[in-house]
Amino acid sequence: MTAATPLRVGLIGYGLAGSVFHAPLIAATEGLALDTVVTSNPERQRQARGEFPGVRLAATPDELFARAGELDLIVIASPNKTHVPLATAALEAGLPVVVDKPVAGTAAEARTLAALAEDRGLLLSVFQNRRWDNDFLTLRALLEDGALGEVRRFESRFERWRPRPKGGWRESGDPAEIGGLLYDLGSHIVDQALVLFGPAAEVYAEADVRRPGAEADDDTFIALTHAGGVRSHLYVSATTPQLGPRFRVLGSEAGYVKYGLDPQEGALREGLRPGPKWGAEPESLYGRVGAGESPLTGGGTPVPTLPGDYPAYYAAVAAALAGTGPNPVTALEAAAALDVLEAARRSAQEKVTVTLR
Numbered sequence: 001m002t003a004a005t006p007l008r009v010g011l012i013g014y015g016l017a018g019s020v021f022h023a024p025l026i027a028a029t030e031g032l033a034l035d036t037v038v039t040s041n042p043e044r045q046r047q048a049r050g051e052f053p054g055v056r057l058a059a060t061p062d063e064l065f066a067r068a069g070e071l072d073l074i075v076i077a078s079p080n081k082t083h084v085p086l087a088t089a090a091l092e093a094g095l096p097v098v099v100d101k102p103v104a105g106t107a108a109e110a111r112t113l114a115a116l117a118e119d120r121g122l123l124l125s126v127f128q129n130r131r132w133d134n135d136f137l138t139l140r141a142l143l144e145d146g147a148l149g150e151v152r153r154f155e156s157r158f159e160r161w162r163p164r165p166k167g168g169w170r171e172s173g174d175p176a177e178i179g180g181l182l183y184d185l186g187s188h189i190v191d192q193a194l195v196l197f198g199p200a201a202e203v204y205a206e207a208d209v210r211r212p213g214a215e216a217d218d219d220t221f222i223a224l225t226h227a228g229g230v231r232s233h234l235y236v237s238a239t240t241p242q243l244g245p246r247f248r249v250l251g252s253e254a255g256y257v258k259y260g261l262d263p264q265e266g267a268l269r270e271g272l273r274p275g276p277k278w279g280a281e282p283e284s285l286y287g288r289v290g291a292g293e294s295p296l297t298g299g300g301t302p303v304p305t306l307p308g309d310y311p312a313y314y315a316a317v318a319a320a321l322a323g324t325g326p327n328p329v330t331a332l333e334a335a336a337a338l339d340v341l342e343a344a345r346r347s348a349q350e351k352v353t354v355t356l357r
Helices: 016-027 042-051 061-065 080-092 107-120 134-145 185-197 264-269 311-322 331-350
Strands: 007-012 032-038 056-058 073-076 097-100 124-127 151-159 200-208 219-226 231-237 247-251 255-258 287-290 301-303
Touching: 007 016, 007 061, 016 032, 016 042, 016 073, 016 097, 016 264, 016 311, 032 061, 032 311, 042 056, 056 061, 061 080, 073 080, 080 097, 080 107, 107 124, 107 331, 124 311, 124 331, 134 185, 134 247, 134 255, 134 287, 151 185, 185 219, 185 231, 185 331, 200 331, 219 331
Parallel strands: 007 032, 007 073, 032 056, 073 097, 097 124, 151 231
Antiparallel strands: 151 247, 200 219, 219 231, 247 255, 255 287, 287 301
C-alpha cells in the first residue's frame, strides 16, 4: 500500500453509523479510499453521492461481494442483527472486515467470527471508537502516571434525556434486533472498563423499561467486580433529566471527575471533518483531580483534556492491513465485553450476581 494506491473500502450501511462515523473517518484516513456505499434507500444514495462525489453505489451486499476482487476492506455499519451474517460473508469472500459494535449478539458468535478470520488470515476489527474519546484518553494517561493512587471505584455514565422513544430497530423489543441500551451504549462503557481495569470476575445488573411505549431497556445499571479488585459502576440511560458526571474515578490518593461528552460525535453530526484542533474542548469542560472537596465547588485541580482522536482507529486499521501495526480492536476483545453484557442481561432477568470464569 502506498499513498498513491489507497486501499479500496466498501461500506455497508449509510444510516447514522455509516454516514456520520464511518464514511467521514474512512475518507479522512491516508491509505484508505471510500470506494462503494451499500444502501437501497434512494435518499441515502443521493446523500452519499453528494457527500462523496465519485463514490460507487450498490443496493445490496451481494452486489458488493460479487466484485470482491475490486475491494480491499469491508466495513459493516448496518443494523446489529446483520453483523454476523455479513461479516461471515465478507470473510468467506476473502476480504478483511471492520464491524461496528456490537460485533455480534453473543460472545460465542464473536469467537466463531474470530476463528474464521484467523483461519483465513484476514483482519477482523471491531469499531470501538470510544477508546479514542477525549476523556478516556485523559483518564488512561492519569492512570499511567499514578495520579490517583490505587483505583478502587470507577463510575462511568452515558446518560441522555429522551423521554419519548424514537422508534426503529435500536429500540425494538425483538431479541433478534439486538436493541436496547445494554447492547448499544453498554457496549461502549463495558469495553472501556475492561480496557482500563482488566477482566470482570462478577457482574450484577438492573435493567428497566421506563418510558411509555418503550420496548427495550432504556435505564440500565451494571456493576462489575474486576479480577484485580476494582469495582466499576456503569450507567446507561435515556431517562435522565439531570445528567451525572461522565467519569468519577476514586483512588487511594485522589479522584478524577469529568463532566460532558467527547465533542467528536457532535462535530461529525454537524458535518465537520477531522483537521486542526480536532477533538479539542474548552477549558471550562476540563475534569478535575483532587481529594476532599467537590469539583463543583472548586475542589481539585483542572486537568487539560487530551484531544479526542477517532481518526486514530482507521489509521490503525490501515497500518494493520499494511502489516505495520496491530489490530486496534480484536474480535476476542469484543467477545470479552459480550461475556459481560450477556451476564448483565441474565443478572437483571434473574436478579442474581453472575460469576464469570
